[in-house]
Amino acid sequence: MDKAQRPNQLLRNLSAKIAAIPMILTASVVFAGGTVWTVVYSFTDSKLLPRERWVGFDQYERLWSTNRWLISIENLMIYGALSLIFSLVIGFVLAALLDQKIRFEDTFRTIFLYPFALSFIVTGLVWQWILNPEFGIQSIVRGLGWDSFTFDPLFNADIVIYGILIAGLWQGTGLIMVLMLAGLRGIDEDIWKAARVDGIPVWKTYGFIIIPMMRPVFITTLVLIAAGIVKLYDLVVAQTSGGPGIASEVPAKYVYDAMFTKQNLAQGFAGSTMMLLSVLIVLIPWAYLEFGGKKRV
């Protein structure tokens, strides 16, 4: 027969399709399917095992009347807002300083970035030790003669989240700095020359020219930090285990505990659905700006 027959549409590119099966399964079964499954089962009263007894929004009502969840949300909001602000500001300032054609740039960058290579568990344990009131910073300052000095964030329910914030910033700002530095390096040198010729002060050049030009970098970093904040889990587990009491609980930990230690699956599903919702609130406008913008160009 004629060999040049038009091949079957489905069989076209067959190897590529077979090769893409893991990706197709991951995207459809785990990512899309798993997400939908969790959302659906958050409307049941599943306990030890998932079951289809529908209870409407009961789990959500219980979730939002649970003190532990409310504390988790409050902690996440404080941690999120502050870590967003501080890591953007510190990251940008460090990047701007490194961008001044200084010596030892590589050394500085290496030092600022190494915590990012460490896990949250390691980070949490180190800072647990440094913030230990008996041996750490508090005892050192007291040893210098200031006897009433108190700095024990990990044992004070009111400020424990700031103790975690210190550790989180230590671990994560290096990455923000690297991204900002890449953004700064991407800006045309001529802009600086033009600003200099016009006699614009340095801080004004940064504030009114450079930062607006770096908008895409800022947005990317913002999305990145935001997505990371919601995942906050290991750091808390290692540093405080949620304590003292339940003062440093976070949503991710609430969800994990509900699902795997308290045999209260549907509560965990409801909690994780709320986490998903908060990510979507950030993600959808960003995706719209990013990809909607590209089409217009």
Add this chain to the structure above:
Amino acid sequence: MSDSATTLPLSGPRGSKPRRMLSRRNIFIYGTLGLVAIYYALPLYVMIVTSLKGMPEIRLGNIFSPPVEITFQPWVKAWAEACTGLNCEGLSRGFWNSVRILVPSVTVSIVIASINGYALANWRFKGADVFFTILIFGAFIPYQVMLYPLVIILREIGLYGSLWGLVLVHTVFGMPILTLLFRNYFTSIPEELFKAARVDGAGFWGIYLRIMVPMSLPIFVVAIILQVTGIWNDFLFGVVYTRPENYPMTVQLNNIVNSVQGVKEYNVNMAATILTGLVPLAIYFFSGKLFVRGIAAGAVKG
């Protein structure tokens, strides 16, 4: 001479003629950077110093003072004797578990993701973009949403609790970023090469093995760095998807340090902490720029 500044060829972004080293500007820049660097370096220093002291010295001195009598006993104890519950084999077990998880996870995830990226870059088929978009979105979905469905999937295929189950989980969650990484890299390889190979009769796998892989070794190195640090530092998946005898190092470290019973041995704890951080730190310090490239690629998703 006031206009000389504007006519001189400017090499730096700004600033007057760089003459005095000890200008106010330099003191400010180096001073700030120096202070911040000390702040960043201090925890590593404290870890090392604490792990080399004996417990009596820790109770007397402060955490920043260098050890008077250096002892490696805490390291030995952390590695071989530290207890989690009834088990007193030390961190060594967690280390070897992590290695046994790491090697297949890194290999499988990179092989699969590179083939995915290759198919997406050079053999586009209908519908591929839809799955790719879902995949990238999936990178932002909180893991908690997919934790339990994966438990069910693993239970159904009989891998729940086993090492290979965890390997599968790492492959799945590493896929978005790795696929993106490979897709972007393969797209940048000139299409003429691909077309020439096709004309010569090479098929899907032939082109992948003989042209794409040999031409993409740098990106494979970046992917390996990314995966090794990511998987080594993982805690959540290790805790959820393995049984205690298979716990990776991070989980075991947390269990050792945060166990409630017994006297706290801070020097052993810090030695154990450094031991756990050693692998990613070594990769970081040896790979330098490639690490930065890896995380920058990992960061700029989408």
